[in-house]
Amino acid sequence: MSSPSPVLISVDWGTSAFRARLAAADGSALEAVEAAVGATGLTSGAHEAFLETQIGGWMRRFPGLPIMLSGMVGSRQGWVEAPYVACPAGAAEIAAAATSVPAARIGRVVVVPGLSARDARGAPDVMRGEETQILGALGAGGRADGLFVLPGTHSKWARVEAGRIVDFATFMTGEVFAALKDHSLLGRLMAPPDATDAASAADGFARGLAAAAALERPGDLLHAIFMTRTLGLFHELPAQGLADYLSGLLIGAEVLAGAQGAREACVVGSLGLTARYRAAGEALGVALAPAPENCATLGQIALLERMGAP
Template sequence: MNLAWIAVDWGTSNLRAWAMGPDGHVLDHAESPDGMGKLARDAFEPALLRLISPWLGAGVTTVIACGMVGSRQGWFEAPYRTVPCTPLDHAALVTAPTTDPRIHVCLAPGLRQMKPADVMRGEETQIAGALALSPGFDGVMCLPGTHSKWVHLSAGEVVSFQTYMTGELFALLSEHSVLRHGMAGEGWDEAAFDEALSDALSRPEKIAARLFALRAEGLVSGLSPAAARARLSGLLIGTELAGARPYWLGQPVALIGAEKLSATYARALKAQGIDARLLPATTCTLAGLASLARQPEATR
């Protein structure tokens, strides 16, 4: 294997790695469930080596990692950089302590906003990758997920951002609240989603009442699980869009995330007259890490 370096995306739940060639192409890919949330500090290096050892040769290979691996609870803390700033900065890379002489591990810091207080880790790498794929982009990027991010970009810098716990709220409400009784299954009702989205956008202050109505309608009107799940999603995304209106209104918007979820957000934005561009999350992550790999190795 003509290995040049290794790209790593290390989140709370999973570890993903790519063997990268000198021409920037992916030579191999591996992943494991050894996320940050499951590891003690001294377990990070062994977890990484279990995944990438087959790729390593006799020399030293640079590993560039983003995500929660650089958090305070991770392998080694990579301090947040404060916006406004570029999404990534090679000079801010932090070298993680290692015992295996075959690897040199560099961690990319996340970003912080002082007021209103907000943070991100991992998304900054996707944003940098999206900018590398769309040079000169000025506007807004939305990164839907467990914690959705709305990010204002100008002249290659993150100006401000705002996080919404929409994905986590959906999981909590559909799996652990009283609403779970009417949410079983994987069905989906587009019309129910659209109706709930419009309702939440026009009356976001009614969200708590609209949520309980899902349970009540299941009991008295036989609301189907497919319609209930879609309406819950529409209510939560609609409330998010109502809060994030200053970000997306009248702006070019790019969505970075999983295909299905990004398509749902694109549908919601389309209803507001916004044609969002969809960018795959993994493609953006690799492009962001590659932008760091093209620069000299970290020195600290």
Template sequence: MKQASWLIVDWGTTNFRAFAIDELGNVVAKIEKPMGLLQVKDGEFASALESVLTVWLSHYQTLPIFMAGMVGSAQGWVPVPYEYVPVDLNDIASKSIQFTLPWGAQATIVPGLCEALSNGSFDVMRGEEVQLLGLQSLVTEPDFTAVLPGTHSKHVNVKKRKIESFKTYMTGEFFSILSKHSIIGMALPNQECSQASFIKGVSSDLGPELMNTVFSARTLRLFDKIKETEVLEYLSGLLIGNELSRLGSEKIYIVGNVLLSDRYQSACHALNLKCEVVDGELAFLEGMKKIKEHF
């Protein structure tokens, strides 16, 4: 741990991750806690962070910290304004905000991104922009489409190293709501993994009427077309398939954790979409290293 020369923090709404990085950019230690913004009382972010670092690192007071995620939101530690797309990925670092921590170390928080839509609405992201910056350094193409699955999945178009546009799909949150708080998930027995039921959901002909088709997760169970123990597998496939059906035929990069990336990759194969999986943590760390190079 004495090798650590700086820290990376990914601080979201529900979770907290910190990485100790040496002078060569290697991860020498990692800590992960369910200490998201929702768990920090009365805006005491400095105290919350120090409580973690005190028991983790003996010399934390000397280490600069680079942070990303919801920690820079209006509900976070220091609000960092959104940058509008299109934006050059390399310009993200220059819009970061720096401040001095109570124990004297320097902190840097990365901005999120937003897109003003033609209908007068907006789309936003925080944290994924760092993964995109890292992805840019891991692939050779200047133009690519990336899918970042999660509670709020992101589809991002990058052209000539610029983020041109993106869309958010509430796939993960919608699945959680339906499985826990709707008739679809009511009184289900213990669920089993089933690739067949997942792909059956992915391949369903949704058309534009998801709100109608999603009811099939109930009716197919009633008429024994899917097993009661595989309803949520079918529902997951239905929602992910609907999300991915919006993509074109070009190759996409799936950037996320192993579990979600595997599901999205299986769905892409079922829909004849070309894809390549990139580890989300690796992309995040590479992106934060790029951020640090600017300071």
């Protein structure tokens, strides 16, 4: 039985990582390459050459195959800026605003634009890459509506209606956790989780979630963060559980704020983060159903169909 033919070279190029897939029509990866090279870390003019080193073999084997890039590669600090599309926006609006880049070394590539939105106070918010993953999750789940959470350095909570992203909010959960853990007083008492003492990590995470559930006023989170230190000082949590307490507190606060009373959502992300968010959601009364890990590729295929590509 012959293997399926590729329809797209799918590239998800974020701040810290590069992922490319030689994708079949169903979104499966026939072949894949990854590198710890972020799109915003390369100097001007270096993106095309790096991309060729990663996907050049595919291009020679499948000349003319569409190449689509999403993520921070389309930011002002990336390869070429693909302007933001204002919400509400779905596949039609995003595809229409895609930026075509005539690359001399590899031919034409298409860069997916990001999205912008404004919150209830009129403050602006943006996303890049997550919009493509949401489109993929919609197709994978056969749905057109719902609440979606995309955990990470800058987590996104997005509301979709009739296949269009109508609004979203960003939470700097991952970045704040890393900054507090590695560059503040809180990290001094922490110890990495011990495989023989998983209970400490689980207990710390549960206590963090409980502390998040108890938050009542805007400033309460700042007080609860400091408890990461005092719980260690008074030996109420072992050193191996302190980082998990902080993680549970920040993720719990995010889930409660992002869900805004909703009882279910779809979570799109890596297996590890998805499991962590699902555990937090279960403790806080928000059922988080996992989406496939190849949502970025599925979303790009949906955009390719909108563009009328073969």
